[in-house]
Amino acid sequence: MPPPARPPRRYDYIDDGPAIYVDSFATIRAETDLSRVPADAEKVAVRMVHGTGQTDLVDELVIHPGLVTAARGALEAGAPILADANMVASGVTRARLPRDNEVLCLIGDPLVPELARSFGTTRSAAAVSLWGDRLAGAVVAIGNAPTALFHLLELLHDGAPRPAAVIGCPVGFIGAAESKQALAAFGDAHALPYLTVHGRRGGSAMTASALNAIAQDAE
């Protein structure tokens, strides 16, 4: 097959990748109230707005003041990212990671189905149990399942190794808002840096956006 040719232009649109980013971020900064976001997390909020197309996301966004320092420091020290969903892992731009960090999602581990049955919980939650000692100093990213976030918090209550930071943005109608309230309460009580979006909104895309902004300061 010969290499394809570019078809004739029919539409007027910006096709320069870097220019699209620059214009997007400028539009977001012009339209979004970022005053309640910690100064060192401003680019994290901007990238999350970018990934969702919603400037009012910041109304429900809560970023712990220690989040960027803790999570970026962990990645720069080589810590892994532990994700609840393959989509979250897939959304991490590998070129932005400072140490070619491992990005691990264990939902497909062969132990998970039986573990979920024996625990009486979801596969997402069971997969969190398999993180084990890898939790110590890791950056946790939960962007899908409220049960995974609740399970993580129960493991931490029970003495599991402490991660460096938790990005917790599960989405949906059953348990999502409650799981994120629980994360904020736990993080505030135990000085565990966290990022969350209260309410029903969330998901793998905005979680990956947060990770990509945390991974390096350059936009």
Add this chain to the structure above:
Amino acid sequence: MPPPARPPRRYDYIDDGPAIYVDSFATIRAETDLSRVPADAEKVAVRMVHGTGQTDLVDELVIHPGLVTAARGALEAGAPILADANMVASGVTRARLPRDNEVLCLIGDPLVPELARSFGTTRSAAAVSLWGDRLAGAVVAIGNAPTALFHLLELLHDGAPRPAAVIGCPVGFIGAAESKQALAAFGDAHALPYLTVHGRRGGSAMTASALNAIAQDAE
């Protein structure tokens, strides 16, 4: 390492996976006005709301009346899904596909960087050019890049093979809304079944949700 035990329950939440789905879909149906959605696409709209946590998504959702029949029929006949982003491909639940259909994203193809340079466009758009004859009868799913959707439409204007249906939900502030208006205009003018969400909202998660609902009727 011994198999992990379930930690003590500290929170009151539903941990039964199927029950979470049932309750979620019931909540969505109670709270969402689905009257403008084609009857055979009701479950598609519900699953997209589920994936985003936003009932008002339906206000901007447009589903062509022929979309579900065309796209599901194509998948049942073994057609591939062609995606613009790895996250979209990653979000397709393989167990829901009727024919173990191929799910293809070519953004990582080694030809893409040079093609993008020579075209003067984004890598997402260049990767669309590599779909070639695989476009014929395929289900196209664009959930990230407006430039990919514009490029696809320019290929179709230029005589490229016709897909069975186009799910077009790129997200963002620069070109996204315009690309989706162009898709709707093209689809209406050329009787090409499409699904889109007007405005800035979009993304890989809602695109994957749409695909997962189209793949089979069972919730």
